[in-house]
Amino acid sequence: MLARSAQGLYWMGRYLERTKHVCRLLGLQTAALVDRPVQEIHSGWSRIYNSMGRLPPGGSLERDSTDEFTLADSFTLADDLTFERSNPDSVWTCLSSGRENARQMRHCISPEMWTRLNLAYLRIQKLDILEIWSSSPESFYVETAAEMDTFMGVAAATMYRDEGWHFTEVGRYIERAQLAASLFLAQLAEDPATEEEAAADWTNLLHAYSALETYQSRYGIEVRPTQALDLLATDPLVPGSLCRSLDVMQAELVSIGSGPNAASSAAAQRVAGRLRALIHYEWPDAQDHKGILERVVQYCRDLHDMTAVTYFDYTIESLPMR
Amino acid sequence: MDFKGYDMDPAIYDEMFQSRDEPRAQFQQLYDTLLGVSAGALNSIQEQVTRSFSNEGISFTVYGDDEGTERIIPIDCVPRVISADEWRFLDDGLAQRIKALNNFLEDVYNDGRIIEDGVIPADVVRECPQYRVEMRGFNAPHGAWVAICGTDIVRTNDGFRVLEDNLRVPSGVSYMVANRKAVKASLRRVYRSSRVREVEGYGRLLLETLRELAPGGRSDPSIALLTPGVYNSAFYEHMFLAREIGAELVEGRDLLVDDGFVYMRTTTGLRRVDVIYRRVDDDFMDPLVFRPDSMLGVPGLLHAYRLGNVALANSPGTGVADDKSVYAYVPHMIRYYLSEEPILQNVETYLCRRPKDLEFTLDNLENLVVKRVGESGGYGMLVGPHSTPEEREEYGKQVRANPADFISQPVLALSRAPCLVEGAFEPRHVDLRPFILHGQQTRIVPGAFCRVALRRGSLVVNSSQGGGGKDLWVLED
Structure with a gap:
């Protein structure tokens, strides 16, 4: 496959995964605005911005603010994370970038995939924060996240399982793993005043990963941070768990096979293996889960760079020509 | 929906009607169908067709447009219909034309017999900016300098005329297929009963043509x-x-x-x-x-x-054969290389490089279309009857300064076809661009990108100038 096409599909996978991730978080966050305490709302915004490594507009969040101020502030923050063109992590930017990559590689994806994605893109083009805020903002986020899920479902049903598919999946799962690890780190960095607050935060997180029911059936109704983190990190049956993302990603890399440079390919495979080992073998006995999560983030970044060097931007001197 | 308000002009050929309320034979079924459809239903069809273009992102960029890089090409839902006989005539004429054009290219980059024999003046060819000296002495594989050609054809009261051959990188074929897909889905019954020849096979024909060009006859290039x-x-x-x-x-x-x-x-x-x-x-x-x-x-x-x-489609240097001055000599090429009379006629063309033609052009600017030889896409031309005296004065100066850069042609009464405009049928000028493929053999898909001048009265059909498209139905025998 043409290296640039593979790269475009890889980025498409990454951007659309990020779109879904941000929508999921914002869907929960805007739902919380209806009836949750100010502290919990504040903690939610703080977790989102910290996990992205970004500062909110204005530079910081007002921790001890009134109800009214928190709601007004939430409007600004939601706009920044949804429609702000200059924010590389906003829903608008991620969806537009994913769609732009798909547009350029449209000949490599199925027509059904393109139409689904284009419809989602056309929909968001017609909206702004005032419009979604005036009705039910959480519906917008839930629907947009569902559109991303539908897109991947359509992809699974219609896309030829060639390299294009594997690179899309690698992009998607590197992104998913990196976002999840960053989010868990941001949650660990929060310092809830009471156990109830901590339980509420982790409940939200379980909810974001569609894992609350699984948690409750396994551990009971009371949410404990350590158990929640364990589930989200290590359960291969939870769709968004770190364990599952890293397993799929490594399998997809194996399917792609070697790039033109065998040494570079092997190095990338080793990093993927190391990533899996962190969760499969180190995590269960480790005390320092924060340290492991930090390494996951770093290895994901390394793997991203190595994928580019191995398959997309390799040097061409002394390569065999076929 | 009726045609009561349809503004027929007896001086202009109408594609659908031979006289008021009397459709041409090839349009009869479509006409009957349209009469039986309510205005509301037809508007829905139009909306559906337009929406399908938007949803599928079938777009075109208009240079200098501030609206962004993606613009949806407007499509009219009422097809244009061509009879089997008319198509056979066009098909024969186009096949003849591409053969002569490829012979010409092989000749002017090698022996230059056509120049030696005085059929085409040497300066018309050699001064053409598209003549590539780098291609001298080259023999294109299978003589296919032009493997993909899009020829613009208009219909006047005197029949079909070739407006220009696009021999470099002709575009529009995707709209031919997209228009068909959208319109076919909306006018299902009449499409089926009309027995329309399919255009969806264009990709297969293109692939066969490109494969034929593979160096050394490589089987799986x-x-x-x-x-x-x-x-x-x-x-x-x-x-x-x-x-x-x-x-x-x-x-x-x-x-x-x-x-x-x-x-x-x-x-x-x-x-x-390969x-x-x-x-x-x-x-x-x-x-x-x-x-x-x-x-x-x-x-x-x-x-x-x-x-x-490596094979290139099209070869570099083919632009010399679709230069607007060289165009005037295509009928001569057909006679010279093929010893045949041209099936498809050119539009009468005055080359301002000739003193007599220059004089005639300058004296009749208000009645002529004047074009720059190096421009395409409808840019840089003067449409005499639609111009102001000041524009003609200014343009005339440019022509006088560099006569060889200009040609002129009579203003053609381009045929018109009914389009759905704001809920009613209105006539709009149309042309057609069929696509001709030429590898070891010539292949022409029975269809064309039919372009429409959407602005009332406008003769400019170019997509880059805001023109739109129509589906074109070629009927089976």
Whole structure:
């Protein structure tokens, strides 16, 4: 496959995964605005911005603010994370970038995939924060996240399982793993005043990963941070768990096979293996889960760079020509 | 929905009607269907067709447009219908024309017999900016200098006329297929009963043509479509065609030439490319030979082509044959190379490089269309009857300063076809661009991109000037 096409599909996978991730978080966050305490709302915004490594507009969040101020502030923050063109992590930017990559590689994806994605893109083009805020903002986020899920479902049903598919999946799962690890780190960095607050935060997180029911059936109704983190990190049956993302990603890399440079390919495979080992073998006995999560983030970044060097931007001197 | 308010002009050929309320035979079924459809239903069909273009992102870029890079090409839901006899005539004429044009290209880059024999003046050819000295002495594989041609044809009261041949990187074929797909889905019953010939096989014919050009007759050649990139106005079409023929869609930066062979950068290393359907203009194709500042091309590509290690469709240098001055000589080429009379006629053309033609042109600016020989896409021309005295004065000065850069033609009464405009049928001027493929044999898909001048009274059908499209139905025998 043409290296640039593979790269475009890889980025498409990454951007659309990020779109879904941000929508999921914002869907929960805007739902919380209806009836949750100010502290919990504040903690939610703080977790989102910290996990992205970004500062909110204005530079910081007002921790001890009134109800009214928190709601007004939430409007600004939601706009920044949804429609702000200059924010590389906003829903608008991620969806537009994913769609732009798909547009350029449209000949490599199925027509059904393109139409689904284009419809989602056309929909968001017609909206702004005032419009979604005036009705039910959480519906917008839930629907947009569902559109991303539908897109991947359509992809699974219609896309030829060639390299294009594997690179899309690698992009998607590197992104998913990196976002999840960053989010868990941001949650660990929060310092809830009471156990109830901590339980509420982790409940939200379980909810974001569609894992609350699984948690409750396994551990009971009371949410404990350590158990929640364990589930989200290590359960291969939870769709968004770190364990599952890293397993799929490594399998997809194996399917792609070697790039033109065998040494570079092997190095990338080793990093993927190391990533899996962190969760499969180190995590269960480790005390320092924060340290492991930090390494996951770093290895994901390394793997991203190595994928580019191995398959997309390799040097061409002394390569065999076929 | 009726045609009561339809504004027929007896002086202009109407595609649907031979006289008021009397449709031509090939339109009869469509006409009957339209009469039986309510205005509301037809408007819904129009909306559905337009929406399908928007949803599928079938777009075109208008240069200088501030609306953004993607603009949806307007499509009218009422098809234009061509009878089997009419198509047979066009098909024969187009096949004859591409044969003569390829003979001409092979000749002017080699022996130049047509010039020696005084059929075409040497300066018309050699002074043409599209004449590429770099191609002298080259023999195109199978004589296919032009493998893909899009010829613009209009119908006047005197019959079909060729307006121009597009022999470099003609576009529009994707809209032919897209228009068909959208309209067919909306006018299902009448489409089926009308027995319309299909255009969806264009991709297969294109692939067969490109395969025939493969160097050394390689049986499973690697084919790539070279695009200038996503900002090109026809990027949608490049993507569409790459998909249709299963080719990689490459940009110049994806290719490199080593030891006279062309390679593309894949995920597993460099892979040889045998055939390139290039949609990059000559000027930008190879910075070592043509424009050195081009970032879109591939250094060394022409060298590889001349060595016969890669096939290019179309060959560099074909622009000399669709130059507006050379165009006037196409009928002469047909007689000279094929010893046949031209089936399709040209539009009468005055070459301002000839003193008599210049004088005539300047004296009759208000009645003529004057065009710059180097421009295309409807740019840089003066439509006499629609111009102001000041515009004519200014344009006349330019013509006088560089007569060889201009040609003029009579204003044609382009035929009109009914279009749905704000809920009613209104006549609009139309043309058609069929696509001719030429490898070891000539292939023509029975259809065309039918262009419509959407503004009332306008004669400019170019997509780049805000024109739209229509589906064109060629009926079976």
